[in-house]
Amino acid sequence: MRFSSFFVKTLKDWPSDEENPSARYLIRAGFIDKNSAGVYTFLPLGLCALEKINKVIREELNRIGASELLMPALISKKYWQATNRWDVDVMYKVKDSSGQDYGLAFTHEEVLTPLLKKFISSWRDLPVALYQIQSKFRDEPRARAGLLRTKEFVMKDLYSFHADAKDLDSYYNEAAGGYKKIFKRLGLNAKPVEASGGDFTEEYTHEFQVLTPAGEDEIFYCDKCDFAQNKEIAKAKEGEKCPSCRSGKIIKENGIEVGNIFKLGTKFSEAAELKFKDKEGKDRLVVMGSYGIGPSRIMGAIAEVSRDEKGIIWPEEVSPFKVHLVELEGGREQAEEAYKVLTDGGVETLYDDREDVSAGEKLTDADLLGITWRIVASARTMKQNKVEIKRRAAKEASEVTLAEAVAYVK
Amino acid sequence: MRFSSFFVKTLKDWPSDEENPSARYLIRAGFIDKNSAGVYTFLPLGLCALEKINKVIREELNRIGASELLMPALISKKYWQATNRWDVDVMYKVKDSSGQDYGLAFTHEEVLTPLLKKFISSWRDLPVALYQIQSKFRDEPRARAGLLRTKEFVMKDLYSFHADAKDLDSYYNEAAGGYKKIFKRLGLNAKPVEASGGDFTEEYTHEFQVLTPAGEDEIFYCDKCDFAQNKEIAKAKEGEKCPSCRSGKIIKENGIEVGNIFKLGTKFSEAAELKFKDKEGKDRLVVMGSYGIGPSRIMGAIAEVSRDEKGIIWPEEVSPFKVHLVELEGGREQAEEAYKVLTDGGVETLYDDREDVSAGEKLTDADLLGITWRIVASARTMKQNKVEIKRRAAKEASEVTLAEAVAYVK
Numbered sequence: 001m002r003f004s005s006f007f008v009k010t011l012k013d014w015p016s017d018e019e020n021p022s023a024r025y026l027i028r029a030g031f032i033d034k035n036s037a038g039v040y041t042f043l044p045l046g047l048c049a050l051e052k053i054n055k056v057i058r059e060e061l062n063r064i065g066a067s068e069l070l071m072p073a074l075i076s077k078k079y080w081q082a083t084n085r086w087d088v089d090v091m092y093k094v095k096d097s098s099g100q101d102y103g104l105a106f107t108h109e110e111v112l113t114p115l116l117k118k119f120i121s122s123w124r125d126l127p128v129a130l131y132q133i134q135s136k137f138r139d140e141p142r143a144r145a146g147l148l149r150t151k152e153f154v155m156k157d158l159y160s161f162h163a164d165a166k167d168l169d170s171y172y173n174e175a176a177g178g179y180k181k182i183f184k185r186l187g188l189n190a191k192p193v194e195a196s197g198g199d200f201t202e203e204y205t206h207e208f209q210v211l212t213p214a215g216e217d218e219i220f221y222c223d224k225c226d227f228a229q230n231k232e233i234a235k236a237k238e239g240e241k242c243p244s245c246r247s248g249k250i251i252k253e254n255g256i257e258v259g260n261i262f263k264l265g266t267k268f269s270e271a272a273e274l275k276f277k278d279k280e281g282k283d284r285l286v287v288m289g290s291y292g293i294g295p296s297r298i299m300g301a302i303a304e305v306s307r308d309e310k311g312i313i314w315p316e317e318v319s320p321f322k323v324h325l326v327e328l329e330g331g332r333e334q335a336e337e338a339y340k341v342l343t344d345g346g347v348e349t350l351y352d353d354r355e356d357v358s359a360g361e362k363l364t365d366a367d368l369l370g371i372t373w374r375i376v377a378s379a380r381t382m383k384q385n386k387v388e389i390k391r392r393a394a395k396e397a398s399e400v401t402l403a404e405a406v407a408y409v410k
Numbered sequence: 411m412r413f414s415s416f417f418v419k420t421l422k423d424w425p426s427d428e429e430n431p432s433a434r435y436l437i438r439a440g441f442i443d444k445n446s447a448g449v450y451t452f453l454p455l456g457l458c459a460l461e462k463i464n465k466v467i468r469e470e471l472n473r474i475g476a477s478e479l480l481m482p483a484l485i486s487k488k489y490w491q492a493t494n495r496w497d498v499d500v501m502y503k504v505k506d507s508s509g510q511d512y513g514l515a516f517t518h519e520e521v522l523t524p525l526l527k528k529f530i531s532s533w534r535d536l537p538v539a540l541y542q543i544q545s546k547f548r549d550e551p552r553a554r555a556g557l558l559r560t561k562e563f564v565m566k567d568l569y570s571f572h573a574d575a576k577d578l579d580s581y582y583n584e585a586a587g588g589y590k591k592i593f594k595r596l597g598l599n600a601k602p603v604e605a606s607g608g609d610f611t612e613e614y615t616h617e618f619q620v621l622t623p624a625g626e627d628e629i630f631y632c633d634k635c636d637f638a639q640n641k642e643i644a645k646a647k648e649g650e651k652c653p654s655c656r657s658g659k660i661i662k663e664n665g666i667e668v669g670n671i672f673k674l675g676t677k678f679s680e681a682a683e684l685k686f687k688d689k690e691g692k693d694r695l696v697v698m699g700s701y702g703i704g705p706s707r708i709m710g711a712i713a714e715v716s717r718d719e720k721g722i723i724w725p726e727e728v729s730p731f732k733v734h735l736v737e738l739e740g741g742r743e744q745a746e747e748a749y750k751v752l753t754d755g756g757v758e759t760l761y762d763d764r765e766d767v768s769a770g771e772k773l774t775d776a777d778l779l780g781i782t783w784r785i786v787a788s789a790r791t792m793k794q795n796k797v798e799i800k801r802r803a804a805k806e807a808s809e810v811t812l813a814e815a816v817a818y819v820k
Contacts, residue, residue, distance in 0.1 A: 007540060008478035009529040033525050036486040041525060042479040044540070053438045067417040067454040073483075074502075074547060074562045092504045094514070096549045096561070104504070104514075115443050115451060119419040130417060132453070135545065136625075137484060139506045151506070350727040 001321070002339075002351045007044045010365050022214070022303035023146020025312050029297075029368045038143025038151035045369065046299070048320030050154065053295045054133050054186045056317055056339045057156050064171075064178045066129035066158055071111045073135065077101035079110040090138045109264070109290065112159050113272040115204070120286065123163050127171060131158035133295065139321075140210045147300030149274035158291040161269075161277065168263060168287045174228050176390060177263055179208055183258065186298060187306060187315020190258055193219050193228040197263065204233070205262045209255030210301045225249025256301045258287045264288040312370035312395050322351040323409055324371035328359045330379025338387060338402055339375055345406055367392070373409045411731070412749075412761045417454045420775050432624070432713035433556020435722050439778045441709075448553025448561035455779065456709070458730030460564065463705045464543050466595045467566050474581075474588045476539035476568055481521045483547065485510035489520040500548045514547035519674070519700065522569050523682040525573055530696065533573050533688050537581060541568035543705065555624070557710030558666060568701040571679075573688065578673060578697045585701050588619055589669055596708060597725020598718060600668055603629050603638040607673065614643070615672045618703075619665030620711045629665045635660025666711045674691045674698040722780035722804050731760040733819055734781035738769045740789025748787055748797060748812055755816055777802070783819045 007362065009147070014181050015027045018194065026032045031046030040346050042050055073096065080086040080103050092104040105111065112130060119125065136155040143151050147365050158175065162168040176192065176201065183190035188210040197205050207230060209219050221228035222242035229235060238252035269275070269286040277286050299318075306313045314320070323342055327335035335353070342349040350371060359378075374397075376388040381399065389405045390397035418440065425437045428444065436442045441456030452460055468478065484504065490496040492512050499619040515521065522540060530536065546565040568585065572578040586602065595599035600618040607615050609800050617640060619629050631638035632652035639645060646653050656700040679685070679696040688694050709728075716723045724730070733752055737745035745763070760781060762772050765781035769788075776784050784807075786798040791809065799815045800807035810818070 005475050007479070007538060011528065033528070035482055035489075035521060035525075039482045039486070040481040041482060041521065044479050047478055047480050050480070065415050068416070068457055068458050069454050070452040070460070072445055072449045072451060073545060074449050076449070079445075089507065092506065092512075094502045094504055096502065097499065097551055102502075111445060111451065115445075118421065119440075128417060135483060141507055209459070289641050291591045302451045304596075 001349070002353045004353050006350070008350070008369075009043075010368055017335060018146060020145035020148065022148065022216070022300045025307055026146060026300070029311060029370070031312075032147065034146075038140055038149070038401065040147060040150065040152075040296075042296075045320045046131060047142075049314065050295055050299055050319055051318065052318045053153075053186060053298050054156070057133065057293060060178045060182045060185070061129075061156075061158060064129070064174050066131050066160075068132060069130050070132050070134060071105070071108050071162070073105050073137065074102045075105045075111060077103065079114065082114075083110055083268060085110065090140065092137050092139050092290045096146050106136050106138045106194055107159055107290075108132070109159065109288075111286070112116055113268045113274050116161060116286075117272060117274050120161065120274065120276055122276055126161060126163045126276060127160040127167055129158060130170065131156060131291075139381065145216075145300070146303075146342050147296045148214075148304070149216070154296040156293040156295055158166050160289040160291070161274075162287045162289070163284070164285075165265075165287055168289050172261060172263060172289055175289070179259055179261065179291070179293070182293065183208060186302070187316050187318065188298070188301060189222065189256065191219070191228055192226070193221070193230050193254070193255070194233065195230045195260070196233050203263060205260060207257050208259035209293045210258055210305060211253045211255050212301075212305050213254050214256035215256040215291060217255045218252060220252050222248035223251050234355075239360065253283075256304065257299070258298050258301055259291075259293040261291045262289060264290050277292040277376065281348045307370070310364070310367035312368075316372045319370070321348045321371050323347055323349040323373045323375055324366045324369060325349050325351045326362050326366055326374060326376045327351070327353055328362065328378035331377035331382050332404075334382040334387065335377035338375060338405070341402055341406060342409075345410065347406065347409055375405055375409075411759070412763045414763050416760070418760070418779075419453075419559050420778055428556060430555035430558065430624070430714075431717075432558065432710045435717055435778075436556060436710070436713050439721060439780070442557065444556075446738060447549055448559070450560065450562075450706075451559060452706075455730045459724065459728055460705055460709055462728045462730065463596060464564075464566070465709050467543065467592055467703060467705065470588045470592045471541050471566075471568060474539070474584050476570075478542060479540050480542050480544060481515070481518050481817060483515050483545065484512045485515050485521060487513065489524065492524075493520055493522065493678060500550065502547050502549050504725070506784035516546050517700075518547045518567055519541070519569065519678045519698070523537075523678045523684050525696070526571060526696075527681070527682060527684050530571065530684065530686055532686055536573045536686060536696065537577055538571040539581065541566060541701075555626075555710070556713075557706045558624075558714070559626070560706070563704060564706040566703040566705055570699040570701070571684075572657060572697045572699070573686065573694070575697055576676075578699050580669060582673060582699055585671055585699070586616065589671065589701070589703070592666065592703065593618060595727050596712070597728065598668065598708065598711060599630065601629065602636075602637055603631070603665070604643065605640045605670070606643050613673060615670060617667045618669035620664045620668055620715060621665050622711075622715050623664050623665040624714045625664035627665045627667055628662060630660050630662050634659050666707070666714065668708050668711055669701075669703040671701045672699060674700050680746070713785075717780070720774070720777035722778075724780045726782045726802050729780070731758045731780040731781050733759040733783045733785055734759055734776045734779060734786060735759050735761045736772050736776055736786045737761070737763055738772065738786060738788035741787035741792050744792040744797065744812075745787035748785060751812055751816060752785075752819075755820065757816065757819055785815055785819075
């Protein structure tokens, strides 16, 4: 994609109304724009990155047998009343011109569970796993830190439906495995952390936490084994001996929660009377799990943990384009050839073909945007019949032939 | 995709609470589910069809130089006040816990115009064309007819920004051309119809209307030339001579509006003070256009005009899968082979691999789902070393080798 035919606009100045570093970088690079506190627009490059995140999530969830659907946000009061969540304080409420009440969905158990009553009647219909990627709303008085805590956000929510707790347990582990793959592909080191099961289960649930001082959650984990708990349930304090392996020491760090998995049991199937006939013909309640990931928050988390003073460094699978091709003075002919070769070879390339823009400005923008590979074509490289290639994360560039460059990035 | 690993569920009965035929078919085939009046879920197969529609729209809009972004729905009162639209009666309003007011966006001029103030300052920054595909909300007391008139709906809205009216005119024509291509690819005969410019322009705007008795708009058009106007501005009555070509006769028909294009002029740039310096260094207001298409309504319109008594007949580019592969008794081995060959060949295939389901039920479901091509593998076809292939819209099936079938559908 050429700059000249795509909306790529960086800002000269840092935003005056954002303190959080991830938000400052995302805004200055033209990935997002703040509409009001906790409400953001994804500009074209930001949407590219967001869609890359969504693609990874979809691929891994499809692999564990989940099907994607799309549920609405405007949910009639009766559904929230059925589960006693009409008065949850984070829910925005809307009244229509005929006096009907709606809540803007912050979660979708209330929609999906009654829906499945129409489709599930026998043990043969189970298990079912359904997910969506959709905008959710949350009355968030503490909206802060850019995409990390917002009033409107993109959410991936997966719900699973099972004949018994054993089948749920097995899917829960499968989902945990899928989550690990997702975060790894997204370049995030997301630690599974035990958390409280709330009203739903006496077992622990699991949060996936990206450890960073910018996170607002507090995590206590062992420096030797996998033991990790959030503040709410932590059995050991900082510096104490690990209660699990008895040899490691407990470390306290902050984290950004980028996902969670949750055994819901039968709370929602009871409310919706979602039952099925088991093999003996007996009516039983469906057993449920729910699994969340926040793609927009992930974008914020990446901008938080993967950047240097010049800009964001996108992990390869999230990078809005694979290559940022920069034409410098005298390199037009070579740049055009490189653009053709790259795009013909199926390499997603953002091509800075701007005229009347200085080399310094173009290279500064490339660092700010943080696309994985940068290829520069200039009078000098053209004379040598090579291009300059550099990974965004690397210190040094190399000069290689165009064919070599294509092979590198593929 | 195998039935056994994808959520495909048809209903045995017609929905009791829908009268509109398109909605009845979409619900019975398991494409959509009604959550409350005017609020629907897209089930996995429905989402596949919706995404096919979106894909066509994206391809054609990218071709006319528009970039995709994603704006929020929760829009602070101040933006609506700036354009005097806070009291528009179709807008849902929300108050948060701190007393702040928001409107749920039914359109996005109020978001995008102020946003572009940050990025547009010179004639060099123009033109700009940006679009999104996003869920919109509308307090719709007449919610009816399934996806044709809803309270929450998927909308593609494109906005263009120009240095002068001439540049807007030229882009408006380009957009009209893009729209014609989109509707053609979507299998819809959408007639461009003149409509009022409202407060924005003295010129006509254009609606794209799919003519069908199920539509709620009334269109007056000439049976010989391109003259077509909606009821609001119609210069000629049914049966009269065409005021344009003076030889054709005016026909009155109902239509479903699936798109519209609109010259906004400077109303919104004035409200947001969106100005730029022209070549002479003089401050001028940006001139705007807006262009809508309703992907979810298009899905309803297709289900309205493209079906028979057995189910929907999806146009090829909208069909949720390209092939519906049906395994009948004794055809397992051949069906598995066909599934492998088709998917290896990149043909999106929905494979009815259900056991213990009768041939009648499988074939009825295939007609109900309306996927473009049906391929059947049974004991009989296996013996003949051929498969049975049939277009959903065709009366007769043919028997061909698997290789021939693949060549047909590719």
